[in-house]
Amino acid sequence: MGSFIEPGQPIGDRTRQLRGKLYTQRELADKAGLSVDLVRKLEQGTRTTASVASLHKLARALDVTLADLIGPARVPDQAPQEGAVELRHAVTDLDDLIGPPADVEPVGVDAAQRADVYAWGIYWSGDHDAAAAALPNLIYGLRAGYSTANLPDKPALAYALARTLWAAGSTLMHLRHNDAASAATRWAVRLAAEGNDPWMHATVQGSLAWQLMVAGRYAESMRLTERTAASIEPHGAAAAPHLSAYGSLLLQSGNAAARNGNAPAARDYLAAAADVAQRVGEDRNDYSTTFGPSLIAMQSADVHIALGDYDRAVDAAATLPNQGAALPTMARCRHLADRALAHVRLGQPETALPLMSTAVQSSPNWAKHQQLPKVVVRELLHTTKQRSSTLRNLASTLGVS
Structure with a gap:
C-alpha cells in the first residue's frame, strides 16, 4: 500500500527559490494580488500552505504551473489502469468495520492540508492518470490520520x-469508474457534514449532482441541486464564498436542465447564476471550485450547445474575460472543445480545428479520457475535404478514424 506521499519541498522554500532575485517579497505579492504577509509567512515557514486560489495566483505571478510551485509528488511507477484500481480500493470505506489501513503512517493536520492542496492541484491540471496514481496514498494517510486523531x-x-475524497471521486468519474466515484463523493459528503461549513458541504453535493448528470440521471441531478441550493440560499448580504457555492449549484441545475431538454428552466437557472456572479463581481476559487464571470461565460456556451443553439454558444464564448485566464487548465480545455464543437456544427471547420488542437496540446491526458474531443475530431474528419497534418495528428493522438 505504501507510505503517505506528499510534495517533498515546502511551498515557502519553492516560492523563495522561484522568486530568486527577480522580485522582492512585496513585488511578488503585488504581482500576484496577494498580501505580502502571506508571502512572508510562507517563506518563513510559519504557514505551510495557502488556499488553492492563492497558490494559483502565486504560480501565475512566478510564470510556473501549480505543480511546479507545490512540487512533484513521488508518483508510483504503474500503469494507468493499476492506478485506477488502487484508487477504487482507497475510496472504499471499511474503516468502521476493520479499522484504518494498518501499514500506513497517520498524517497530522499540516500534512493533511498539504495533501488537500496537492490533490486539487493535480486534479485541475487534467492529468487524470497522474491523479489516479498519486491520490491513493494521500487518502490512505488521511484515513489513518482521521481515525487516530x-x-x-x-x-x-x-x-x-x-x-x-471529493477530488478522487471527480477523477474516477473522468476515468469512467462511476460506481467508485459515487462512493468516494458520498463519503466526502458525510465527512463534510461533520464540519461547521455548510457551503463546503453544499459544494460537495453539487459535485455529486454533476456525477448524476454525467450518468444521464438528469432529473435526479436537478432535484439534488435544487434541494441543496434552497438549503443555502443567501438572503440579504452574503459572503463571497457563500455566493459562489450557491451560484455554482444554480449553474449545475442549468446544465442538467439543458441536457434534459428543458430549455426554459436551463435559461432561467443560467440567468439566476449570472445575477449571483454579478454580485460576486470577480472570478473566485472557493472550495477548489471556480465561480464568477469566466465560469458564467464558459457554462453559458456549454448550456447553449446542449440545447443545440450553436450561434448563441459562440456568442456566449466571446464574453469570456481574458481568454479564460481565471479558469484552471482542465476547464479551459473543456471550453475550447465546446467552442470547437459549436463551430463544427455551424459548418466552420477552419475555426474549429485550431481550437481543438490547442485543447489537446494543453492537456493531452485530459483529452485522452474525454469523449468530446473525439466527437469533434471525428466530425472534422467527416466534414473536411482536405485532411491537414494537424487534423491527422489529432486523430492519431485520440485514436479516432
Whole structure:
C-alpha cells in the first residue's frame, strides 16, 4: 500500500527559490494580488500552505504551473489502469468495520492540508492518470490520520479527507469508474457534514449532482441541486464564498436542465447564476471550485450547445474575460472543445480545428479520457475535404478514424 506521499519541498522554500532575485517579497505579492504577509509567512515557514486560489495566483505571478510551485509528488511507477484500481480500493470505506489501513503512517493536520492542496492541484491540471496514481496514498494517510486523531484535530482531518475524497471521486468519474466515484463523493459528503461549513458541504453535493448528470440521471441531478441550493440560499448580504457555492449549484441545475431538454428552466437557472456572479463581481476559487464571470461565460456556451443553439454558444464564448485566464487548465480545455464543437456544427471547420488542437496540446491526458474531443475530431474528419497534418495528428493522438 505504501507510505503517505506528499510534495517533498515546502511551498515557502519553492516560492523563495522561484522568486530568486527577480522580485522582492512585496513585488511578488503585488504581482500576484496577494498580501505580502502571506508571502512572508510562507517563506518563513510559519504557514505551510495557502488556499488553492492563492497558490494559483502565486504560480501565475512566478510564470510556473501549480505543480511546479507545490512540487512533484513521488508518483508510483504503474500503469494507468493499476492506478485506477488502487484508487477504487482507497475510496472504499471499511474503516468502521476493520479499522484504518494498518501499514500506513497517520498524517497530522499540516500534512493533511498539504495533501488537500496537492490533490486539487493535480486534479485541475487534467492529468487524470497522474491523479489516479498519486491520490491513493494521500487518502490512505488521511484515513489513518482521521481515525487516530485526537478530538481537537478531528475536524481539520475530516475536512482534508473529505476534500481529497471529493477530488478522487471527480477523477474516477473522468476515468469512467462511476460506481467508485459515487462512493468516494458520498463519503466526502458525510465527512463534510461533520464540519461547521455548510457551503463546503453544499459544494460537495453539487459535485455529486454533476456525477448524476454525467450518468444521464438528469432529473435526479436537478432535484439534488435544487434541494441543496434552497438549503443555502443567501438572503440579504452574503459572503463571497457563500455566493459562489450557491451560484455554482444554480449553474449545475442549468446544465442538467439543458441536457434534459428543458430549455426554459436551463435559461432561467443560467440567468439566476449570472445575477449571483454579478454580485460576486470577480472570478473566485472557493472550495477548489471556480465561480464568477469566466465560469458564467464558459457554462453559458456549454448550456447553449446542449440545447443545440450553436450561434448563441459562440456568442456566449466571446464574453469570456481574458481568454479564460481565471479558469484552471482542465476547464479551459473543456471550453475550447465546446467552442470547437459549436463551430463544427455551424459548418466552420477552419475555426474549429485550431481550437481543438490547442485543447489537446494543453492537456493531452485530459483529452485522452474525454469523449468530446473525439466527437469533434471525428466530425472534422467527416466534414473536411482536405485532411491537414494537424487534423491527422489529432486523430492519431485520440485514436479516432
